[in-house]
Amino acid sequence: MKEIQGVKNPLIKELRKLQQKKYREKEGRYLMEGFHLVEEALRAKAPVELLLVTHKGLAEWGEWLDQQSVTRYLVSDEVMKSLSDLPTPPGIMGILTKTEAGKVDFTGRWLLLDRVQDPGNVGTMVRTADAAGFDGVVLGHGCADLYSTKVLRSTQGSQFHLPVVQRALPEVIEAFRSQKIPVYGTELNEAAKGFQEVAPTANVALVMGNEGQGVASEILALTDQNLYIPIYGQAESLNVGVAAGILMYHFRS
Amino acid sequence: MKEIQGVKNPLIKELRKLQQKKYREKEGRYLMEGFHLVEEALRAKAPVELLLVTHKGLAEWGEWLDQQSVTRYLVSDEVMKSLSDLPTPPGIMGILTKTEAGKVDFTGRWLLLDRVQDPGNVGTMVRTADAAGFDGVVLGHGCADLYSTKVLRSTQGSQFHLPVVQRALPEVIEAFRSQKIPVYGTELNEAAKGFQEVAPTANVALVMGNEGQGVASEILALTDQNLYIPIYGQAESLNVGVAAGILMYHFRS
Incomplete structure (x- = not known):
């Protein structure tokens, strides 16, 4: 050597x-x-x-x-x-x-990330998507780079278990909607629908957003429905990775 | 000035x-x-x-x-x-x-942490416990120090919204059990009970464990029941903060 x-x-x-x-x-x-x-x-x-x-x-x-x-x-x-x-x-x-997944099939359960900036959050969500048996993850523009060592560390290798692709979210959302697969955004807003009211499903696209600003309003306007996770205490919000875990496991239950 | x-x-x-x-x-x-x-x-x-x-x-x-x-x-x-x-x-x-909560009342919903070492994980779980309306958090021996700036940063101030106390877990578990409040450990083991099989409840103590080793076997032996979160994909495990979020919201749903 x-x-x-x-x-x-x-x-x-x-x-x-x-x-x-x-x-x-x-x-x-x-x-x-x-x-x-x-x-x-x-x-x-x-x-x-x-x-x-x-x-x-x-x-x-x-x-x-x-x-x-x-x-x-x-x-x-x-x-x-x-x-x-x-x-x-x-x-x-x-x-x-680097190997980009070739043609991916936007069916089943997918996680879509809108400008999630913290490398640990991006990596943790890829790992959780894997654990929850999701079919893939889409990183929209402005997310932390999947290939940075910090993101890779948090994925714990899950990027080898399911496709993780970089695409513009509006096109991806359109691909799901054209197949009648429901697309759910997430909002910190009680005007949105409580996630417990939505039934688990084998086909779903779930959009999680930026740590400070949430999902962009232009993206929220493209979804079928926007969901929120009730806050029962005095915290202002949940960590986005924790919120994604709660929602992904809800869609499996 | x-x-x-x-x-x-x-x-x-x-x-x-x-x-x-x-x-x-x-x-x-x-x-x-x-x-x-x-x-x-x-x-x-x-x-x-x-x-x-x-x-x-x-x-x-x-x-x-x-x-x-x-x-x-x-x-x-x-x-x-x-x-x-x-x-x-x-x-x-x-x-x-530093102000330690005085006499705390071990009733309601509590999160118990066994040797959780990552400051971000400890802080995130305190924040999530607050969001989920839990009544308090117990840090057992060997957890990251609540008063380190890294933990405080991740709590986002939630330690001011609910009691966070440092106690030996066996005594705390005994306090819950003596009141007939169920104590659930968590295990990465399909021999444990899938969390979806356990009904939400207004009184519960949930024990989350160390990032690498999980909850200590001595602690698991003291609980009423141990739970696991099914892994549907190929990930080996979930991040402990994400797992805690899924379980705490399950007990609320």
Whole structure:
């Protein structure tokens, strides 16, 4: 296995650029931190270009690594630290090629996100959609980038289990409505319909919105119905990831 | 208003220690960052000892500040930065006295947390308990400190709306059981009971556990029944804050 010690190595300098969204988009690849995610990626036969492993990582996962047919480099802790955004850099990192799901079928249960900005919220909702057996997630414009390490960390690998696509929400909503699949927006407004009044269903598109502003009014105007989750106490609102979980499991129950 | 410019000012040095849990416990006070939380604290008549405000904060909230009868200091951006754990320090910070709820009544709906370590998760669950109209939250040993700025940020002020107490869980569980109030643990185990099979109820204690390990087996052994949330897809688990939201709203529905 080739060894890279210095942070100024040309390959490492190239990879470090992938911490920025513009380079991920330009180059069509991204970084993935930590054993759990890398293992999920390989299990899902995702396109892993190469692996970087520290000495410590090699000691821990050497046997597992020997079974993988992926190019790998041994790197110093310093190199790993220069690529990681974690306080304690991981022992292993993957470099993956971005693969957009091809033609997706907008039927079944889908989660649509409108300008959700917090990476942890986006990732958690992808993970919850997976757990709830949803059929896919659409990230509308202005959402946190799926390929940032923070989002990936929160997904816990769920992006390998269901399609997560980037599309303009109005077109997607139209695709559902043209098939008579109900599209529900969410609002913090008691004029909307309490979610408990809507029956679970096998086909549904659920739109969750920005942390501060909710779903944009232009989007709310395109839905069949807008729902709210009652607030019984004095909190002003729910965290959007928690709200999405409550609603997705409602549609399953 | 007195002005403090230097980070070596004795008061500021004293306050900076409150970033550490041991000093918060020793001194019985804590820092609270940002206008929204400080406003909630004053509205709830929480014991705010003093306020620190930057020039920018003064420009923004000067009128509001004039209506508050709390000692305040004008501080430099440098001072605020030295006290804050945010990348962009807030324009206002409060120093509050810790107040433990006195005798609490373990009836109604309560959320019990067993070694939940992520500050964001603890805070989000307090916020969700408030939204769901729960009557209180118990933090068992090993939970993230309620008085850390990260937890406080995620609570969004909900700790002023319902009692949040630190107690040993076995005693609390016994208090509920002695009143015939059902205590439900949570498990990632299909041998447990699916939550949809349990009816909503006005009296309930729900125990959520550590992110990696779940609820400790000693605690699970003390409950009336343990519940699980079905996983319909390929995710290994749900985020604990999302799971708590699904269950708390289930008990309300």
